[in-house]
Amino acid sequence: MTNFEDFTRELEGEDEGKTSGSGLAGLRDLLRKGLSPEPSGQEQAWAWTRLQARLATPELIPGSFLWMRLAGWGAMAGLALVVGWATLGHPKDRLTVQVDPFHEEPSLYAVAFHSSEAHADVVWVGGYSDMQANDPIR
């Protein structure tokens, strides 16, 4: 009750111009700011330009919409690569070679590779017994 009476007294004093330096002066300032004239068209245009510039630069913040979308595409690409690898096979396994382990010449060896210069797959087999020039090839 005492507070209410103090407040009423202060208001009455303000109306009569007695309490110029009290807390109500701040309230008056706020009111003055609120009643200030609206920003001009030029100021609104600047504000709109600043907003557009801000929206046009997507930020890669963890958890943001763009970040989550990129992560989703990355996961899809990874999945597609795994499926492609399983379907088409690994390129390194495209050409393999093995010498027959029961061959009577133990010195026989074979190397397989792809020659990009020759644009050919090559199986280089070495360690054969040489054939004489007059050995027939039928």
Place this chain on the structure above:
Amino acid sequence: MPMSSGWAGIRICRQTIPSGEAVVRFFPLLLCVFLGAGVVTSARGADAANLVHAQLFLAQNSDIRNDVPKGAPLRKSLDPVIGYNFYQQLGDAWAKVDADDPKWLLPCKTFYFQIHPLENGAYRVSLWQEKQLIVNCSLTPQRGVPLIITGPRHGEGLLVLVLTWPDAI
């Protein structure tokens, strides 16, 4: 500013950066198209690569009959690997290899091949010298990519076996 104006702003942003946004937006679609094309190509390769051509050459530097002239596609493959001046063809053979049906391919009676079709368009190629198996290799053939297998030295030259898949993709 009302909520609808904010969404309009995001739409404006999308339209202002079309290239990067379009790539991100259509990347999964492009990926699926390429992957699908790869699978189809692989399946076609398995069907179409079954015609096989085997050739046996004697490569020498002395002036013998030359069956692979310079400039021929096969010569461009042989020169960097084998490096002789003349290639005399001693024999060749053709075969059509069907699924589950291994074929013998005899460019001559001394050296010959056995071709086994495998899965996904691959083949297992076995090279025999008379009655003895020399090597087993497995490969997935490609169009215009011959398989060159070196044989033993013969006199001053080198025997070379070549397998090609003319119908490979």
